[in-house]
Amino acid sequence: MEETDDQLVNTVLETYMTLTRGLLRSVAPQWLQLDLTMAQMRVLFVLLHKGPSSIGTLAEALRIGLPTASHLVERLVRAGLVARTEDPKDRRYTLARLTSWGEELMERLHQTRLDQLRGWLLLLSQEELTALHRGLQGLARVSHASQPCCEQQRD
Numbered sequence: 001m002e003e004t005d006d007q008l009v010n011t012v013l014e015t016y017m018t019l020t021r022g023l024l025r026s027v028a029p030q031w032l033q034l035d036l037t038m039a040q041m042r043v044l045f046v047l048l049h050k051g052p053s054s055i056g057t058l059a060e061a062l063r064i065g066l067p068t069a070s071h072l073v074e075r076l077v078r079a080g081l082v083a084r085t086e087d088p089k090d091r092r093y094t095l096a097r098l099t100s101w102g103e104e105l106m107e108r109l110h111q112t113r114l115d116q117l118r119g120w121l122l123l124l125s126q127e128e129l130t131a132l133h134r135g136l137q138g139l140a141r142v143s144h145a146s147q148p149c150c151e152q153q154r155d
Contacts, residue, residue: 026116027109034105036079039064043072044081044098048106052085052097081105 036044039062046061047053053061059069073096076082081102087093098106121129 022120023113023116027112030109030112036081039068039072040076040079043069043076043096044102044106047082047096047098047102052095054087054093054095058096076102 034041042062043058046058050057050061055066055069055073058073059066062069064072073082073084076096077084081099082096083099084094085097087095121132124132
């Protein structure tokens with residue numbers, strides 16, 4: 001009996017979650033060596049993706065209060081991962097940005113995941129790799145054509 005579209009989508013999602021857990025296990029040793037809280041890591045991710053940001057922008061992106069965002073940034077500044085700089089558009093404001101060490105840390109964590117994934121891909125047969133490539137191209141196509149689910153829900 002052939003799976004329905006819904007069943008197949010659920011199977012694909014389960015497989016994706018298995019893959020994600022495997023990738024998390026592969027980077028866990030590196031993450032566990034970091035002396036950072038999850039909240040601090042979230043700040044680093046926002047700065048990585050948004051670039052230099054005001055405390056207000058960080059607070060809004062993380063859905064936390066200004067004092068909490070300011071405290072998180074201060075801890076990351078003391079750790080050498082974030083620097084405060086003057087906003088070139090308005091000198092009354094300061095921006096938080098990743099330092100070179102902060103950028104290197106985020107790149108190293110990203111590269112570890114990519115290296116693990118590359119190793120797994122090299123173990124696939126040519127047929128499996130070709131099918132995966134075709135599927136990922138389709139997924140990339142529809143991802144570029146639609147809004148993220150979070151933005152759709154807000155409208």
